[in-house]
Amino acid sequence: GKTQRSIDVAAHAGTTFDGQHLFQLAEDRIQKIDPKTGRVLATIPAPGGGGDSGLTWAEGTLWVGQYRDRKIYQIDPQTGAILRTIESNRFVTGVTWIDGELWHGTWEGDESDLRRVDPRTGEVLERLEMPPGVGVSGLESDGGDLFFCGGGRSGKVRTVRRPKRGSATGRGSEIPVDSTRK
Numbered sequence: 142g143k144t145q146r147s148i149d150v151a152a153h154a155g156t157t158f159d160g161q162h163l164f165q166l167a168e169d170r171i172q173k174i175d176p177k178t179g180r181v182l183a184t185i186p187a188p189g190g191g192g193d194s195g196l197t198w199a200e201g202t203l204w205v206g207q208y209r210d211r212k213i214y215q216i217d218p219q220t221g222a223i224l225r226t227i228e229s230n231r232f233v234t235g236v237t238w239i240d241g242e243l244w245h246g247t248w249e250g251d252e253s254d255l256r257r258v259d260p261r262t263g264e265v266l267e268r269l270e271m272p273p274g275v276g277v278s279g280l281e282s283d284g285g286d287l288f289f290c291g292g293g294r295s296g297k298v299r300t301v302r303r304p305k306r307g308s309a310t311g312r313g314s315e316i317p318v319d320s321t322r323k
Contacts, residue, residue, distance in 0.1 A: 148174065150167070155235075162175065195234065231254075234278050239288075243258050255280065275292070282303075
């Protein structure tokens, strides 16, 4: 499509919207931006100090992925205070919420997956494995049943359909994704 408008602000590895303001990761900080004027209204520290890898809004708070330290932080959007830390056993490459569920992308070596995790405990509830060699370098949802995954060096964005709730996959499932739409 055609660019309708752009906002000239520093940007790094994540953008989210709370319904009124944009929030943008910019190296070691998160900027709160007025989308009408493009003006930065406030800045809080990013929990990863520049190593952050994804940003989403849910439950009135910001959720930030941290790549190398393999963590997801829930933070107060006013102060930047860390409210909760979730550990992962793989590099965190993106975070998103969909229908009250926290999902994050991983990528390590030749393996990548999308994971639904319990936001209170960090327990992995569901995994969608990508085919070998398909990396996930960012994650967003359409608010419905689709995930959009950045493809790293491939320059592609892949679409992955979320499994239907109540299907045979159930809780704790691992689902290989053998085809992705390009």
